[in-house]
Amino acid sequence: MTFPSPLSPAKSQMIGNNPQDQAFAEAVAEGMYKLDNAARGLGIEITEIRPNFARATMTVRDDMVNSHGICHGGMIFTLADTAFAYACNTANKSTVAMSCSISFIAPGKRSELLTAIAEERARQGRNGIFDITVTGEDGRTVAIFQGNSREIRGESVPGFDARR
Amino acid sequence: MTFPSPLSPAKSQMIGNNPQDQAFAEAVAEGMYKLDNAARGLGIEITEIRPNFARATMTVRDDMVNSHGICHGGMIFTLADTAFAYACNTANKSTVAMSCSISFIAPGKRSELLTAIAEERARQGRNGIFDITVTGEDGRTVAIFQGNSREIRGESVPGFDARR
Amino acid sequence: MTFPSPLSPAKSQMIGNNPQDQAFAEAVAEGMYKLDNAARGLGIEITEIRPNFARATMTVRDDMVNSHGICHGGMIFTLADTAFAYACNTANKSTVAMSCSISFIAPGKRSELLTAIAEERARQGRNGIFDITVTGEDGRTVAIFQGNSREIRGESVPGFDARR
Amino acid sequence: MTFPSPLSPAKSQMIGNNPQDQAFAEAVAEGMYKLDNAARGLGIEITEIRPNFARATMTVRDDMVNSHGICHGGMIFTLADTAFAYACNTANKSTVAMSCSISFIAPGKRSELLTAIAEERARQGRNGIFDITVTGEDGRTVAIFQGNSREIRGESVPGFDARR
Numbered sequence: 001m002t003f004p005s006p007l008s009p010a011k012s013q014m015i016g017n018n019p020q021d022q023a024f025a026e027a028v029a030e031g032m033y034k035l036d037n038a039a040r041g042l043g044i045e046i047t048e049i050r051p052n053f054a055r056a057t058m059t060v061r062d063d064m065v066n067s068h069g070i071c072h073g074g075m076i077f078t079l080a081d082t083a084f085a086y087a088c089n090t091a092n093k094s095t096v097a098m099s100c101s102i103s104f105i106a107p108g109k110r111s112e113l114l115t116a117i118a119e120e121r122a123r124q125g126r127n128g129i130f131d132i133t134v135t136g137e138d139g140r141t142v143a144i145f146q147g148n149s150r151e152i153r154g155e156s157v158p159g160f161d162a163r164r
Numbered sequence: 165m166t167f168p169s170p171l172s173p174a175k176s177q178m179i180g181n182n183p184q185d186q187a188f189a190e191a192v193a194e195g196m197y198k199l200d201n202a203a204r205g206l207g208i209e210i211t212e213i214r215p216n217f218a219r220a221t222m223t224v225r226d227d228m229v230n231s232h233g234i235c236h237g238g239m240i241f242t243l244a245d246t247a248f249a250y251a252c253n254t255a256n257k258s259t260v261a262m263s264c265s266i267s268f269i270a271p272g273k274r275s276e277l278l279t280a281i282a283e284e285r286a287r288q289g290r291n292g293i294f295d296i297t298v299t300g301e302d303g304r305t306v307a308i309f310q311g312n313s314r315e316i317r318g319e320s321v322p323g324f325d326a327r328r
Numbered sequence: 329m330t331f332p333s334p335l336s337p338a339k340s341q342m343i344g345n346n347p348q349d350q351a352f353a354e355a356v357a358e359g360m361y362k363l364d365n366a367a368r369g370l371g372i373e374i375t376e377i378r379p380n381f382a383r384a385t386m387t388v389r390d391d392m393v394n395s396h397g398i399c400h401g402g403m404i405f406t407l408a409d410t411a412f413a414y415a416c417n418t419a420n421k422s423t424v425a426m427s428c429s430i431s432f433i434a435p436g437k438r439s440e441l442l443t444a445i446a447e448e449r450a451r452q453g454r455n456g457i458f459d460i461t462v463t464g465e466d467g468r469t470v471a472i473f474q475g476n477s478r479e480i481r482g483e484s485v486p487g488f489d490a491r492r
Numbered sequence: 493m494t495f496p497s498p499l500s501p502a503k504s505q506m507i508g509n510n511p512q513d514q515a516f517a518e519a520v521a522e523g524m525y526k527l528d529n530a531a532r533g534l535g536i537e538i539t540e541i542r543p544n545f546a547r548a549t550m551t552v553r554d555d556m557v558n559s560h561g562i563c564h565g566g567m568i569f570t571l572a573d574t575a576f577a578y579a580c581n582t583a584n585k586s587t588v589a590m591s592c593s594i595s596f597i598a599p600g601k602r603s604e605l606l607t608a609i610a611e612e613r614a615r616q617g618r619n620g621i622f623d624i625t626v627t628g629e630d631g632r633t634v635a636i637f638q639g640n641s642r643e644i645r646g647e648s649v650p651g652f653d654a655r656r
Binding site for chain 2: 037066069134
């Protein structure tokens with residue numbers, strides 16, 4: 001699943017009605033992605049979605065490099081934060097980041113494809129904790145990110161439930 | 165001081181030789197900014213520099229908005245992280261972020277000018293802690309960011325010392 | 329104000345009815361302290377209370393030292409977390425720590441008196457952010473702590489409002 | 493392995509010479525524990541050690557309860573921080589906590605046995621990141637802790653290498 005290309009007809013027919021379902025989770029993510037100017041503008045792609053899980057990729061463009069000649073920490077954070085957002089919204093319950101921490105382990109290199117994997121670590125009521133790991137093309141760890149989420153009112157994709 | 169426009173001749177003559185000096189700090193920041201594709205690409209401007217202090221601004225563009233219709237948390241982080249980077253490199257000793265935490269207090273709105281102020285909170289040897297506050301146009305707090313920095317080898321602006 | 333000794337009669341008469349009041353804040357803190365086995369057991373004293381502010385002290389006892397021969401990081405955290413708890417409960421609205429971060433700057437020494445100062449940094453609805461600084465006897469910074477609080481249901485001191 | 497009781501003769505003979513070894517790691521932990529007044533004073537036991545891994549337990553005593561009648565957050569942190577310290581020192585290279593974050597998920601109850609498991613998440617040179625999870629007797633998650641460690645000079649247990 002890569003959102004920059006539209007879903008194939010076959011996949012569209014898979015879209016389910018159950019928030020626990022894989023197809024439901026994918027449809028929510030696709031709906032979010034259409035509205036997510038920032039992710040699209042940075043070339044972030046959502047390459048895997050499962051309930052409470054997301055994988056996202058981003059290639060370090062020339063305009064993402066800082067004065068040290070490596071990927072700006074903010075861009076690495078943005079990739080991780082995007083994976084986090086998709087992972088914590090798979091049930092279409094609008095969920096936002098309350099606080100996040102990130103540790104930078106190794107630089108992201110110019111032109112390198114970075115991958116962020118987000119998975120739920122703990123949940124208590126409307127609060128969740130997600131672990132996100134950013135890796136480089138060679139599999140080395142680039143950053144470790146931990147996010148505290150909170151479910152607020154509303155749908156992740158406004159009108160999504162009504163449309164199905 | 166806004167780096168998108170070149171320094172005026174008067175200011176250029178102020179550039180000093182002492183890492184404690186205001187003019188030195190400004191010259192380092194200007195040198196960093198020229199290399200900082202990410203900050204420039206996002207329209208981030210460095211509007212004030214003092215030793216161990218920086219102020220940066222960014223207008224929330226349409227391509228910085230996420231699926232909730234508000235400024236992507238990664239963009240807010242990037243603004244804060246940029247102010248942090250400029251504040252911890254004012255002595256031209258190459259200094260990087262080890263780890264950062266951010267709490268999101270209020271959304272950043274589309275088209276709004278956000279301001280980040282970074283200041284040193286503590287220092288021990290080559291480790292520093294900086295507090296960064298991001299505010300909106302109305303002065304409300306948008307995010308609280310804390311960064312742990314570490315001085316590594318080299319100059320913040322390669323060749324800077326030799327050129328003066 | 330040091331809670332290990334009882335309030336003097338003069339101070340008792342100062343206790344007010346307004347959650348914004350100094351006397352109210354002190355009375356809440358005193359009520360909390362009576363129930364706070366952990367703080368009392370560690371010899372933590374609350375030496376200053378103002379609305380959304382607390383100062384606490386603790387002497388590093390022999391039984392607080394770790395295998396490095398310095399104050400256990402957990403004891404430094406506990407001192408800071410205690411100051412945080414008293415600072416965020418001064419309005420007698422039960423408020424708990426959601427998440428905290430701490431950076432250790434310098435060791436706490438055996439027999440040294442450590443001081444933690446907690447103050448509110450930001451607030452949004454029922455969420456607050458507090459900055460806590462722990463210093464040694466010589467004024468050096470020992471640790472920097474940041475806490476995210478959340479107001480829940482109930483009183484900080486059960487039955488406090490009814491008793492006044 | 494529970495350090496409050498001495499190692500059995502059989503186990504003592506297992507103590508190895510290789511920092512990668514299980515027996516080496518256990519011997520370092522035992523050496524640290526003898527010096528660790530704080531852990532012993534709180535009744536913390538180290539119940540499992542492997543290279544870069546530790547499990548620790550603590551029963552919530554009456555003197556660990558705060559004004560809310562639940563385990564003081566500082567005591568939960570201290571248990572997690574202790575597991576962290578033992579996990580990051582298993583190679584007998586003196587390693588300290590630089591910064592830690594903790595999220596409180598569920599209260600620790602009076603008289604409850606809490607367990608903390610610490611494991612390495614990432615490493616870069618002398619810096620490490622460890623994940624610690626604190627659980628209650630019923631297996632629920634009580635807290636999520638992440639620690640940034642740094643190897644400094646010296647041995648975790650002074651004189652340990654010379655004695656073997």
